[in-house]
Amino acid sequence: MALIKPRSRRGGGRPTIADVARKAGVGAITVSRALREPERVSQDLRRQIQAAVDELGYVPDPNARALASARAEVFGVLVPSLTNNVFAEVVRGIYDSLSDSPFRIQLGNTHYSGLEEERLLQVFGSQRPAALIVAGIDQTPSSRKLLENAGCPVVQVMETGPDPIDMMVGFSHLDGGRTATEHLIEVGYRRIGFIGARMDPRSQRRLAGYRAAMEKAGLFDPRLVTTTPVPSSVSLGRDLFRDALAKMPTLDGVFCNNDDIALGVLFECHRAAIGVPNTIGIVGFNDLDMMQVAFPSITSVRTHRYEIGRRAVAMALAAIAGDRPRERIVDLGFELQRRESTAR
Amino acid sequence: MALIKPRSRRGGGRPTIADVARKAGVGAITVSRALREPERVSQDLRRQIQAAVDELGYVPDPNARALASARAEVFGVLVPSLTNNVFAEVVRGIYDSLSDSPFRIQLGNTHYSGLEEERLLQVFGSQRPAALIVAGIDQTPSSRKLLENAGCPVVQVMETGPDPIDMMVGFSHLDGGRTATEHLIEVGYRRIGFIGARMDPRSQRRLAGYRAAMEKAGLFDPRLVTTTPVPSSVSLGRDLFRDALAKMPTLDGVFCNNDDIALGVLFECHRAAIGVPNTIGIVGFNDLDMMQVAFPSITSVRTHRYEIGRRAVAMALAAIAGDRPRERIVDLGFELQRRESTAR
DNA sequence: CCGACGAATGGTAGCGCTACCAAGAAGGGC
DNA sequence: GCCCTTCTTGGTAGCGCTACCATTCGTCGG
Numbered sequence: 001m002a003l004i005k006p007r008s009r010r011g012g013g014r015p016t017i018a019d020v021a022r023k024a025g026v027g028a029i030t031v032s033r034a035l036r037e038p039e040r041v042s043q044d045l046r047r048q049i050q051a052a053v054d055e056l057g058y059v060p061d062p063n064a065r066a067l068a069s070a071r072a073e074v075f076g077v078l079v080p081s082l083t084n085n086v087f088a089e090v091v092r093g094i095y096d097s098l099s100d101s102p103f104r105i106q107l108g109n110t111h112y113s114g115l116e117e118e119r120l121l122q123v124f125g126s127q128r129p130a131a132l133i134v135a136g137i138d139q140t141p142s143s144r145k146l147l148e149n150a151g152c153p154v155v156q157v158m159e160t161g162p163d164p165i166d167m168m169v170g171f172s173h174l175d176g177g178r179t180a181t182e183h184l185i186e187v188g189y190r191r192i193g194f195i196g197a198r199m200d201p202r203s204q205r206r207l208a209g210y211r212a213a214m215e216k217a218g219l220f221d222p223r224l225v226t227t228t229p230v231p232s233s234v235s236l237g238r239d240l241f242r243d244a245l246a247k248m249p250t251l252d253g254v255f256c257n258n259d260d261i262a263l264g265v266l267f268e269c270h271r272a273a274i275g276v277p278n279t280i281g282i283v284g285f286n287d288l289d290m291m292q293v294a295f296p297s298i299t300s301v302r303t304h305r306y307e308i309g310r311r312a313v314a315m316a317l318a319a320i321a322g323d324r325p326r327e328r329i330v331d332l333g334f335e336l337q338r339r340e341s342t343a344r
Numbered sequence: 345m346a347l348i349k350p351r352s353r354r355g356g357g358r359p360t361i362a363d364v365a366r367k368a369g370v371g372a373i374t375v376s377r378a379l380r381e382p383e384r385v386s387q388d389l390r391r392q393i394q395a396a397v398d399e400l401g402y403v404p405d406p407n408a409r410a411l412a413s414a415r416a417e418v419f420g421v422l423v424p425s426l427t428n429n430v431f432a433e434v435v436r437g438i439y440d441s442l443s444d445s446p447f448r449i450q451l452g453n454t455h456y457s458g459l460e461e462e463r464l465l466q467v468f469g470s471q472r473p474a475a476l477i478v479a480g481i482d483q484t485p486s487s488r489k490l491l492e493n494a495g496c497p498v499v500q501v502m503e504t505g506p507d508p509i510d511m512m513v514g515f516s517h518l519d520g521g522r523t524a525t526e527h528l529i530e531v532g533y534r535r536i537g538f539i540g541a542r543m544d545p546r547s548q549r550r551l552a553g554y555r556a557a558m559e560k561a562g563l564f565d566p567r568l569v570t571t572t573p574v575p576s577s578v579s580l581g582r583d584l585f586r587d588a589l590a591k592m593p594t595l596d597g598v599f600c601n602n603d604d605i606a607l608g609v610l611f612e613c614h615r616a617a618i619g620v621p622n623t624i625g626i627v628g629f630n631d632l633d634m635m636q637v638a639f640p641s642i643t644s645v646r647t648h649r650y651e652i653g654r655r656a657v658a659m660a661l662a663a664i665a666g667d668r669p670r671e672r673i674v675d676l677g678f679e680l681q682r683r684e685s686t687a688r
Numbered sequence: 689c690c691g692a693c694g695a696a697t698g699g700t701a702g703c704g705c706t707a708c709c710a711a712g713a714a715g716g717g718c
Numbered sequence: 719g720c721c722c723t724t725c726t727t728g729g730t731a732g733c734g735c736t737a738c739c740a741t742t743c744g745t746c747g748g
Contacts, residue, residue, distance in 0.1 A: 017704065028729095030727060033727090061470060062471055065705055066407035083432045089427060234637045238637050264634075270614075270639035361735065371699075372698090374696085408735040411704065
């Protein structure tokens with residue numbers, strides 16, 4: 001008769017579900033159920049099991065759980081940048097909405113690269129996540145395929161477009177760019193430049209909106225556009241504005257790609273003693289808190305980043321729970337905040 | 345004779361290691377080894393296995409791997425805020441350093457709450473992460489215990505202190521605060537205020553540094569200190585500065601808790617036509633890019649957030665590989681950047 | 689030529705949990 | 719009283735992978 005010696009615990013002796021079951025005098029599966037679907041276990045056992053859990057300090061092993069159920073309690077989140085305040089806000093919305101749920105978050109940084117996005121989707125997919133949230137709508141064809149076959153809800157965020165992979169929450173960057181530019185035109189600016197850094201697809205669409213508005217007013221001139229693929233920063237805003245002015249000294253307004261750029265422009269105006277809003281009008285994009293504090297305060301297009309994160313999670317959770325939202329595309333819009341920098 | 349019908353694949357038919365093994369004509373364990381320790385498998389088999397992997401599109405299941413090896417390829421990262429640029433930079437350093445490794449990252453947001461930190465450590469610990477990186481040195485006693493018993497390398501980041509749980513990368517916030525304040529004194533300011541928002545432990549220590557410098561110079565006056573637990577923002581900087589001036593109209597300098605606050609102060613000076621640096625000197629903390637672009641440019645204490653993230657990962661990876669760094673505490677220091685806002 | 693030893697490969701037995709099915713107990717309608 | 723459903727509980731058999739041995743084969747010193 002062989003004496004079966006259990007292998008010494010690889011895991012370092014943490015209590016398992018079997019320990020809890022023994023202590024509570026029930027089957028392991030009942031413990032499992034008590035933890036996941038308490039309403040299916042009688043009051044009595046539930047209490048007994050909870051007592052055993054507390055006493056042993058039992059915490060379920062998410063890896064074992066994921067393996068057994070072929071589903072990890074993980075939301076995969078892919079963003080192009082971690083330091084860009086815009087995505088940080090979206091991610092914060094996601095975290096806050098998920099903090100009371102059992103879901104963990106796995107964050108990936110694509111660095112604005114389609115290839116990197118593909119690689120990360122491969123990695124994320126291998127875990128069988130509960131949902132995937134990805135920034136933007138410009139996935140490569142193979143990324144799209146990976147997302148379609150992920151076997152979980154997918155939410156594209158930050159932008160809306162015509163052809164969602166699954167669900168979408170965002171707004172139209174083209175409309176945002178157009179609205180900002182129309183405002184400048186309406187207030188009386190004529191030689192309005194576009195200044196943009198990074199120029200990711202969303203920035204491209206803001207530029208397209210700018211261009212549409214300018215052309216409609218018969219004001220477009222390609223020399224008014226100053227862009228660079230270099231990552232955005234306040235100092236880059238200053239530099240690009242200098243370039244734009246050198247190229248086009250008659251400039252009387254700028255629509256900036258984002259608020260950092262706008263702030264750089266404002267500071268350069270101060271330094272060069274260029275009057276804002278009289279000589280130059282400035283419009284930013286995103287409406288960070290500092291826009292309203294700046295002197296003069298800066299007109300900007302307010303976007304709802306945090307809310308986008310929250311909605312994305314809400315939609316994903318609904319889809320997981322089985323009642324997929326009726327509207328697959330949610331447009332959260334934007335609002336132009338008119339301030340001193342264009343008040344003339 | 346019973347016909348053993350394999351259960352229909354729960355996982356939706358993705359190829360497993362057994363499929364690869366069959367196709368390559370080897371044992372499953374050899375495939376496992378070829379993937380994890382290629383040098384222990386002969387050239388021939390390695391090639392065969394790689395071909396099978398490619399053909400089937402096999403991707404290892406990290407959950408199964410974690411369960412079998414009692415170790416997940418995950419770095420747990422705990423920060424108090426996701427939108428604060430300071431932590432975003434640290435996290436970016438961590439991501440960039442880990443992007444070529446097999447390690448995934450699980451990020452947790454403690455919202456500056458010790459309780460939340462404990463809860464997250466509990467959750468993170470249950471996965472048996474490969475390493476844990478936590479911000480700050482002020483863990484609660486039970487968080488400390490959780491970290492000590494985590495069974496993996498632990499790196500405390502952002503700050504150095506006397507009693508590391510395991511390893512530490514950061515700098516002395518007290519010294520930073522003192523250096524900033526000494527600079528203001530040296531340049532000739534006398535009624536120097538401290539303006540601080542959030543007032544987390546690191547801010548407290550910057551304040552302590554400020555106080556030490558002021559007391560040493562015989563300049564300290566409690567009415568010079570204006571703080572709030574409210575989260576930091578540029579607009580809050582403006583508001584606090586107004587409060588400070590109302591309380592103490594003879595103020596001639598301010599050391600700000602961080603750069604956002606400093607920017608708010610600068611804008612308010614512009615708006616109220618208070619001369620900088622002549623009437624008021626301003627010093628910030630962290631030296632964000634915009635400090636050098638501001639007009640006037642703002643003196644600030646440069647800290648090495650990105651590098652802190654990188655070093656933390658490097659130390660953790662070394663510890664995982666078995667050669668624990670000799671120095672458990674790495675002080676990356678800081679540098680005072682003298683600029684126009686204190687140039688008088 | 690033999691035993692020792694290391695390198696390469698494989699088999700077995702789980703890791704901790706849950707899906708699936710079975711079974712007993714408790715009503716409920718005829 | 720009997721059958722049928724519903725509610726609770728439990729047993730069994732994996733999920734896909736790796737730790738731990740065992741085995742085979744070649745090499746090398748004596």
